[in-house]
Amino acid sequence: MATTEVTSEVIGSVWKVEKAAGDALAEGDLIMILESMKMEIPVEAPVAGTLSELKVAPEDSVEEDQVLCLIES
Amino acid sequence: MPDRKLEDGKGLWADQIDELARRRAFTAEMGGPENVARQHRAGRLTVRERIESVTDKGSFREIGTLAGTGEYDDDLKLKKLTPATYVAGTARIEGRPVAIGGEDFTVRGGTSFGAQRRKGGQGGYIEDLAHHYKMPLINLIDGAGGSVTSAKRRGFVVFPGVDGFERSVGLLGEVPVISAVLGTAAGGPAGRAILSHFSVMVEGTSQIFAAGPPVVKRSLGQTISKEELGGPQVAVKKAGSIHNVAETEDEAFAQIRRFLAFMPQNVWELPPVLPAEDPVNRREEALLGIVPERRTRPYDMKKLISLVVDRDSAFEIRPAYGRAVITMLARLGGRPVGIVANNPMIYGGAMDADAARKQIHFMELCDTFHIPLVFLVDVPGFMVGLKAEQEGTLREGMRVVYTAGQLKVPTLTMVIRKCYGMAGMATCNKNDIDLKLAWPSGEWGSLPVEGGVAAAFRREIAAADDPKAREKELEDELRAYTSPFRTAEALGVEEVIDPRETRPLLCDYIALAEQRLKIGLGPRARAGVAP
Incomplete structure (x- = not known):
């Protein structure tokens, strides 16, 4: 089992979270949408696996490289 | 009178030809089999x-095959020749000179060859050759x-800048200069890597910094590895000191x-034009589907570029640095162009300092070598x-407008x-005839509204009863x-x-630009003080 940290590429806030902890993910699945510079920034699963932990919730502020969630695969 | 050598049964000049072969053999050995093997073990080529x-x-x-340090016996016969630490000459790439x-790392770690400045390094013979023969230089x-030991050999320490980088600096306005960092570069060679139009380093086997870990330890007390200090994560991605990274030396080449x-x-000269194999009139249906109607949704600008330029012609410069803007060399109808495109995936394409x-740098490169620029614009502003203010975004952004x-x-x-504000101004040259075109x-x-x-x-x-509703109305x-x-x-x-007309139209205007390019040949004039 490997754990993959999914990080934010941008400073901004969490707009919508589309998946819940425990959900199975295929590579490229949309996990959440961030908002930054008035744009919707999709956060997609970099690998297939199980979403083991969500580290943020809607309206949270996020920094660059902040860990948003963990995927076990 | 018959020649003595012939009487000996030897050819004319036989001893000298033998000595030439011997000296060449010493040079070909480089730092010796052990040092060559060590270089290979480190995953590096000689x-x-x-x-x-x-x-x-x-x-x-x-050029300079025989340069080095000779050791002689009591009869002043050559015992051994340690080759100079720099190998140079002319060659062809795709037939072009x-x-x-x-540097030859197998000889004294490639440190400067103190005895003869012109053999290698900054201001060396090879740079003079590129200057006088007007051909590209590859470092x-x-x-x-330099090594502090050269002061002992020389008897004095050199003043910085005397026989320094004058030629390296001048070349940047004359011929293409390309640097590949293929080992650990510090000091002069590191500086020289930066004085280039394009630079590349190799993942895992190369690092670059102003000064390496021992100096950092001594100066700041910090313990840091050379990879942490100057590997591609720092030098390419964070600092942008080196433009591109390659997985292997072969990929760098x-x-x-x-x-x-x-x-x-x-x-x-004008940049080389290739036969246009991809039809210039290709209307790409997929271009219609790229930009989402919803304004807050980003899209893949790199895919857009690949649909417009000649198939497989795009070469991205600095993909890992300053990613809010994409810079690529590519071809339209076989003619070289520089693509500057904003990347809506990164902060909506907003321009930051990087x-x-x-x-x-990319605009100056294209302007210097007569490569027309195509801006594909999606920029909301600075x-x-x-963080952006602390990084000096306003000043750096205005330097783009100035350039x-x-x-x-x-x-x-x-x-x-x-296309908004001052960052929008940086996407065209309004002083001239150059065209501003737009998709619907x-x-x-x-x-922005x-x-x-x-x-x-x-x-x-x-003051409105329903402020939110009034704001929306306005x-x-x-x-x-x-x-x-x-x-x-x-x-x-x-x-x-119509977005589908993008390629035919750009190809046509780039072809028309040739006459303008021809009359603009020569070095680029510099004026003013950049903000």
Whole structure:
């Protein structure tokens, strides 16, 4: 089992979270949408696996490289 | 009288020819089998293997083959020759002449060859050759520069800048200069790597810094590995000191050849045009589906570029640095172009300090070598926020505007979506005839309606019964004026086009630009003080 940290590429806030902890993910699945510079920034699963932990919730502020969630695969 | 040598049964000049062969053999041995094996074990090629790999087979003609330090016996006969730490000469790449040189790490770690400055390094013979023969220069860098031990050999210490980088600096306005960092580069060789038009380093086997870990330890007390201090994570991604990273030395050589294919031999020539194999009239249906109608959704600008330029022609410069802007060399109808495109995936394409630096260097590169620029615009403005202000975004951003305003090379501006404010100004050269074209998704102005409304109508919105509804009402009212067709009515942009017409139109204008490029040949004039 490997754990993959999914990080934010941008400073901004969490707009919508589309998946819940425990959900199975295929590579490229949309996990959440961030908002930054008035744009919707999709956060997609970099690998297939199980979403083991969500580290943020809607309206949270996020920094660059902040860990948003963990995927076990 | 018969020649004595012939009587001996030997050919004319036989001893001298033997000595030449012996001296050449010493040079070919480089630092000796053990040092060569150590270089290979470190995952690196020797400088001679590198030159063979990057240039056309058999085209290398060495200069200074015999330079080195000789050891002589009591009869003043040569016992041994330690070759100079730099190998240089001329060669061909795709048949075109280049000057090429690099440190030989197997000889004294590639440290400067104190006895003869012109053999290697900054201000060396190879740079003079590139200057006088007006051909590109390729630096294969694998050395740490001067060594304090050379002061002992020389008897004095040299003053910085005397026999320094004068030639390296001058070359940047004359011929393409390419640097590959292929080992640990510090000091002079590191500086020289930066004084180039394109630079590449190799993942895992190369590092670059002003000074390495021992100096850092001594100066700041910090313990840090050379990879942490100057590997690609720092030098390419964070600092942008080196443009591109390659997985292997061979890939670095491929990148050098790729870059060079877009460049003229010097600033007095036009860049090379290839036969147009991809139809110039190709209308790409997929372009219609790229930009989402919902304004807040980003899209893949790199895919857009790949649909427009000649198939497989794009070569991205600095993909890992300043990612809010994409800079690529590519071809349209076989003709080299420089693509500057905003990346809506990164902060909506807002220009930050890194993106600004990247765009400036790329525009100057294209302007210097007569490569027309195509801007594919989707920029909401300069990046905002405390971090952006601390990084000097405003000043760096205005340097882009300044540089764009001085471009002499033809520019074509194609607005894909947003083009706002001063960052928008940096996407075209308004002093000239250059065209501003737009897709129907294009929108522009001094500032976007959202936010702009909140600022300009602050009191009116606050006084309304339903402030949110009033703000929306005002936004909708003003947005009607932002239609690109209304600006086109006023000839504020020259054309609004169907996205599928993008490639045929750009190919045609780039072909038309040739006459303008021809009359602009020569070195680029410099004026003014950059902000």
